[in-house]
Amino acid sequence: MSLRAYQQATARAESPREAEYRLFGQVTRALMSAADADPTDARTRVDALDWNRRLWSTLGSDCADPKNGLPAPLRASIISLSIWVDKHTSAVIRREEEIEPLIDVNRMIMQGLGGEG
Structure with a gap:
């Protein structure tokens, strides 16, 4: 099986929750590498x-859409986290804050997505 065929089969077999978990894992690993760089x-x-x-x-943005099927309190929490991430990221870039809290938040989300929470 070619790599492309494998990737397509994996994408079809992956639930949205699994895809989100995988994406958070990739982004979080990049943040960890950046912290160690x-x-x-x-x-x-x-x-x-x-x-x-x-x-x-x-x-x-997705949670701000009224058509989003998540419960309103969860959507509001995600929107709040999104705003916090934006502000904290700017502070990290200015070297006023550390990167680790961003990693910690992502790990907590991954725990929830993975059912470990």
Whole structure:
């Protein structure tokens, strides 16, 4: 089986929850690598932070849509987290805050998505 065929089969077999878990795992690993990177490696840091911010921005926008099927309190919590991630990310880029709280939030979301929560 070719790699492309395998990826397509995996995508079809993956539930939305599993896809979200996988995406959070990829973004969180990028943040962890950025946290461990040489302080002069701004590119690794900014790329990971931007990817995480875009993920959360997408989640926040999706939850702001009245057609979203999640319960309103959960949608509101996700929107609040999205706003916090945006603000905290800006502070991390300015070196006013650390990256670890972003990693911690993502890990908590992954626990919920994985049913470990």
